[in-house]
Amino acid sequence: MPQTRMRALVNTFFAAFNAGDTSKLSQLVTEDIVIEVNQDGPRSGREAFLAVASLLRLTYNERVCSLRVLVAEDGQRAAAEYTVSSQLGMPPFGTDRQVLDGATYQLRAGSFFEFRGERICRITTYYNQPDRVLEETDVRSAA
Numbered sequence: 418m419p420q421t422r423m424r425a426l427v428n429t430f431f432a433a434f435n436a437g438d439t440s441k442l443s444q445l446v447t448e449d450i451v452i453e454v455n456q457d458g459p460r461s462g463r464e465a466f467l468a469v470a471s472l473l474r475l476t477y478n479e480r481v482c483s484l485r486v487l488v489a490e491d492g493q494r495a496a497a498e499y500t501v502s503s504q505l506g507m508p509p510f511g512t513d514r515q516v517l518d519g520a521t522y523q524l525r526a527g528s529f530f531e532f533r534g535e536r537i538c539r540i541t542t543y544y545n546q547p548d549r550v551l552e553e554t555d556v557r558s559a560a
Contacts, residue, residue: 419492423495423530427530429441442467443467445537447463447533447537450462450463450537450540453540454544455542480503493532495529495530496528497530501526502523526542527542
């Protein structure tokens with residue numbers, strides 16, 4: 418795949434993620450996509466991917482900003498560095514909604530993409546989960 422097409426695909430992916438457009442996200446990934454997050458086990462399949470994307474939007478209301486996309490010359494892989502901005506919505510993992518509702522955090526992250534044809538077949542994401550937990554803990558302490 419040409420580099421310009423890979424870059425456009427990654428940018429479209431993050432735009433759809435920010436918009437919460439699961440229909441568009443579904444069109445961008447293969448049926449057997451593999452999602453790997455450094456602090457979690459791998460998940461496979463489009464339905465698992467969409468469940469994760471929905472959870473991030475509903476619970477954390479995550480949005481990607483300060484996006485930088487790098488693409489490989491071979492047309493098979495790309496990487497993205499970005500900041501995740503969040504305003505907590507539904508309480509994560511059974512925590513008290515009134516304590517966390519509306520709290521915010523920012524977290525630096527990076528993702529690696531692999532392509533098959535014109536779709537994304539693997540996404541590996543790295544971020545510092547302890548930083549997210551620390552931010553949420555700070556919010557709880559301040560309330």
